[in-house]
Amino acid sequence: MTRTTAAQDGAGIAEAPPAVALRGATAALGGRPVLRGVDLTVGRGETVALLGANGSGKSTTIRAVLGQVPLTGGELELFGTPFARFRDWHRLGYVPQRSTAAAGVPATVREVVSAGRLARRRFRPLGREDKAAVRHALELVGMAERMRDPVEALSGGQHQRVLIARALVAEPELLIMDEPLAGVDVANQEVLADTLRQQVERGTSVLLVLHELGPLAPLIDHAVVLREGQVEWVDNPDRLHDLACHPHGSVPAAEAAPKIETGLFS
Numbered sequence: 001m002t003r004t005t006a007a008q009d010g011a012g013i014a015e016a017p018p019a020v021a022l023r024g025a026t027a028a029l030g031g032r033p034v035l036r037g038v039d040l041t042v043g044r045g046e047t048v049a050l051l052g053a054n055g056s057g058k059s060t061t062i063r064a065v066l067g068q069v070p071l072t073g074g075e076l077e078l079f080g081t082p083f084a085r086f087r088d089w090h091r092l093g094y095v096p097q098r099s100t101a102a103a104g105v106p107a108t109v110r111e112v113v114s115a116g117r118l119a120r121r122r123f124r125p126l127g128r129e130d131k132a133a134v135r136h137a138l139e140l141v142g143m144a145e146r147m148r149d150p151v152e153a154l155s156g157g158q159h160q161r162v163l164i165a166r167a168l169v170a171e172p173e174l175l176i177m178d179e180p181l182a183g184v185d186v187a188n189q190e191v192l193a194d195t196l197r198q199q200v201e202r203g204t205s206v207l208l209v210l211h212e213l214g215p216l217a218p219l220i221d222h223a224v225v226l227r228e229g230q231v232e233w234v235d236n237p238d239r240l241h242d243l244a245c246h247p248h249g250s251v252p253a254a255e256a257a258p259k260i261e262t263g264l265f266s
C-alpha cells in the first residue's frame with residue numbers, strides 16, 4: 001500500500017532512497033548472537049510488519065535501526081545516509097514496547113506528548129502551534145480529556161495510546177512501533193488503525209513489530225517474519241491472513257505454500 005502525496009510526487013519521492021535499508025545485519029546481546037544477517041527494507045511510504053515468535057529478534061532489529069543496539073556486521077542506511085553519518089533523528093518517531101516505556105516518570109499526559117514535539121523544535125520552547133499539535137495528537141488517540149492527568153494514573157492501554165501520541169506529534173517521516181496495539185482494547189485498536197492509516201496516506205513510512213495483524217492488516221505492504229535472528233520469509237500479508245484463518249491446512253491447495261513454522265498465531 002505504498003502511497004505518495006502530491007508534495008512528495010513533486011519531490012520525486014518514488015526515486016528517494018528507502019527510509020530504512022538494513023543489509024546483512026548482525027548483532028549480539030549478552031555475548032550471544034541475536035541478529036544473524038537480517039535484511040530489511042522500508043521504502044518511502046511503505047508499511048512493513050516485523051513478525052515472528054518470542055525471542056526471534058524483532059525488538060532487537062528495530063533497536064538496531066534506532067542505533068540502540070550496535071551492529072557487529074552488515075550495513076544500515078536511514079533515508080539513504082549511512083548510519084554513522086545520520087543526524088536527522090527528528091525524522092523518526094518511536095513507540096517502544098510498553099513494558100520498557102517511561103514507567104514511574106512523574107509527568108502529565110500533556111508533558112509526555114510535548115516531549116515528542118521538542119526534538120522537532122530542536123529543544124526550543126513550544127509555541128501555540130506546537131501546543132495545538134499536542135492536543136491534536138491526543139485527540140487522534142482519544143486521550144485529549146486526560147491531558148492534565150499524571151501518566152501514572154493511566155491504565156496500561158491508555159499509557160500506550162499516550163506513547164503513540166508522543167510519536168505522532170513530531171510528524172515523523174518514519175514511524176517505528178514495537179507492538180503498538182499491546183494491551184489496547186479492540187475499539188481503541190480500530191481508532192489507532194484509523195490514525196495510522198491517515199499517517200500512511202500522508203506518506204509516512206512505518207516499521208512495526210506485531211504479534212497479530214488485527215485491524216492493521218489492510219495497511220501492511222510487506223510482512224517480514226524473523227526466526228532465530230534471521231529473516232525466514234517475506235510475504236504479502238494476505239498470505240498471513242490465510243494462515244491465521246486456516247491454521248489447520250484448510251487453505252485451498254492451490255494457494256497453500258509449504259508449511260512454515262513461524263510461531264505466529266499459535
Ligand SMILES: Nc1ncnc2c1ncn2[C@@H]1O[C@H](COP(=O)(O)OP(=O)(O)OP(=O)(O)O)[C@@H](O)[C@H]1O
Binds near residue numbers: 030056057061
Ligand atoms: N539485554 C539482553 N541481554 C541478553 N540477551 C537479550 C537481551 N535482550 C534480548 N535478548 C535476547 O535476544 C533475543 C531476541 O530478543 P528480542 O527482544 O529481539 O525478541 P523479540 O522477537 O522482540 O521477542 P518478543 O516477541 O518476546 O518481544 C532473545 O533470545 C532474548 O533473550
